Amino acid sequence: MAKPKANTETMDKIVSLCKRKGFVYQSSEIYGGLSSCWDYGPLGAELKRNLKTFWWDAMTNRRDDIEGLDASILMHPKVWHTSGHVKEFSDPLIDCKRCKRRFRADKIEEGSKKCPECGGELTDVRQFNLMFKTFMGPIEDEANIVFLRPETAQGIYVNFLNVKNSSRQKIPFGIAQIGKAFRNEITPGNFIFRTREFEQMEMQFFVHPSEDEKWFEYWREERWKWYESLGLNMNKLRWHKHGEDELAHYAKTAYDIEYEYPFGWQELEGVHNRTDFDLSRHKEATGKDLRYSDDVYREKFIPYIIETSAGCDRTLLTILVDAYDEVEIKGEIRVFMRISPKVAPIKAAIFPLVKKEGMPEYAEKIYKELKKRFKVFYDISGAIGRRYARMDEAGTPFCITIDGQSLEDDTMTVRDRDSMEQTRLKLPEIVKFLDEKVNG
Numbered sequence: 001m002a003k004p005k006a007n008t009e010t011m012d013k014i015v016s017l018c019k020r021k022g023f024v025y026q027s028s029e030i031y032g033g034l035s036s037c038w039d040y041g042p043l044g045a046e047l048k049r050n051l052k053t054f055w056w057d058a059m060t061n062r063r064d065d066i067e068g069l070d071a072s073i074l075m076h077p078k079v080w081h082t083s084g085h086v087k088e089f090s091d092p093l094i095d096c097k098r099c100k101r102r103f104r105a106d107k108i109e110e111g112s113k114k115c116p117e118c119g120g121e122l123t124d125v126r127q128f129n130l131m132f133k134t135f136m137g138p139i140e141d142e143a144n145i146v147f148l149r150p151e152t153a154q155g156i157y158v159n160f161l162n163v164k165n166s167s168r169q170k171i172p173f174g175i176a177q178i179g180k181a182f183r184n185e186i187t188p189g190n191f192i193f194r195t196r197e198f199e200q201m202e203m204q205f206f207v208h209p210s211e212d213e214k215w216f217e218y219w220r221e222e223r224w225k226w227y228e229s230l231g232l233n234m235n236k237l238r239w240h241k242h243g244e245d246e247l248a249h250y251a252k253t254a255y256d257i258e259y260e261y262p263f264g265w266q267e268l269e270g271v272h273n274r275t276d277f278d279l280s281r282h283k284e285a286t287g288k289d290l291r292y293s294d295d296v297y298r299e300k301f302i303p304y305i306i307e308t309s310a311g312c313d314r315t316l317l318t319i320l321v322d323a324y325d326e327v328e329i330k331g332e333i334r335v336f337m338r339i340s341p342k343v344a345p346i347k348a349a350i351f352p353l354v355k356k357e358g359m360p361e362y363a364e365k366i367y368k369e370l371k372k373r374f375k376v377f378y379d380i381s382g383a384i385g386r387r388y389a390r391m392d393e394a395g396t397p398f399c400i401t402i403d404g405q406s407l408e409d410d411t412m413t414v415r416d417r418d419s420m421e422q423t424r425l426k427l428p429e430i431v432k433f434l435d436e437k438v439n440g
């Protein structure tokens with residue numbers, strides 16, 4: 001496969017902004033950093049939390065047919081034998097004998113025997129299992145090996161009966177989960193795009209086998225609309241259908257939603273028809289009857305599963321990349337992070353125009369009121385232009401300024417980061433306005 005042309009300059013700027021503003025830091029930085037691991041700073045933690053809530057709301061709270069779950073990361077090791085991960089979840093690994101660089105064999109030109117970096121000779125292909133292993137209990141032997149889950153999905157499958165029975169949901173219904181997953185990736189990189197520890201936002205929708213294709217199309221549409229509602233530039237998204245050679249061991253059909261990153265088009269989310277593969281295997285391995293029946297379907301059957309699987313960190317990177325904008329204002333290049341109010345870390349900043357004439361006191365009151373409902377930020381230091389600029393870089397969609405007129409008629413200017421328009425509103429109107437923008 002040809003290497004995508006990377007716009008490293010844009011990525012470098014985003015990585016550096018992330019560090020400077022407190023979105024993302026290198027893990028264990030003061031020890032020289034741990035490769036492919038990242039920490040979310042104050043703004044990043046808020047953004048991530050908002051993103052997860054935004055997904056959770058769309059996938060559970062705003063629907064009646066999906067239940068939530070939070071399963072443990074460590075599971076019975078047999079789960080991973082049954083699911084096929086012990087045998088199949090590996091990448092083909094190849095090394096350069098000269099420069100010692102390591103590659104995924106499927107990512108270098110087919111048939112090539114030369115290192116794409118230095119032209120050196122390559123080793124033969126080896127299969128490398130991506131699951132992290134550790135030991136349960138004090139004895140470090142084969143019998144005590146447990147795996148860090150490489151996908152959250154299996155936690156849902158092994159709880160299918162539990163959730164069905166306790167929620168009394170009927171097919172078609174889904175189970176959604178957000179949680180950490182771990183993969184010992186051969187070539188992590190591109191900042192938080194591919195890491196060894198990451199979070200997934202997965203939903204498994206259980207359907208009658210005769211309706212799998214209908215629900216597969218339904219979920220493709222729903223997931224596309226979700227990215228639209230996140231405010232992404234939809235010209236940068238596209239579908240990619242998996243060919244026979246790309247399909248995961250469990251999938252009958254799979255589509256990726258891809259995004260055009262500065263380093264090329266890459267997978268953002270997968271929508272998979274996993275058929276009855278997982279439940280059948282778990283039924284076989286455990287002897288538990290995972291078949292379904294109710295008064296509508298008068299037969300017993302193993303449901304088919306339509307899966308939507310998004311990476312939380314990868315979506316967060318997509319938001320950052322999509323939001324990044326540079327504008328020249330009076331000869332100065334200014335950065336605007338055009339993050340949707342729905343997930344923006346800070347929803348509004350409150351500024352007294354000057355540090356006198358009762359404006360700070362008034363502004364503090366407004367701040368305390370708004371703080372009860374929204375994540376807001378109070379800033380009194382520096383010229384008003386600099387304060388706006390700091391918030392533009394932090395992705396804050398609205399800035400509320402208290403000026404002389406505020407003390408007379410209780411109106412304040414609300415500046416929109418993207419249109420730069422300013423509107424005068426009173427506090428109750430601001431609350432309504434923010435509520436619509438953030439939760440609408």
Ligand code: GAP
Nearest residue numbers: 151153193194195198268269270309310311314
């Ligand atoms: N349960 C199905 C599953 O895990 P996947 O295509 O292997 O499918 C789903 O992963 C999503 O998880 C990807 O589209 C991506 O967003 C995210 N993801 C996978 N590996 C990742 C990694 N190493 N780092 C960050 N995100 C990753």
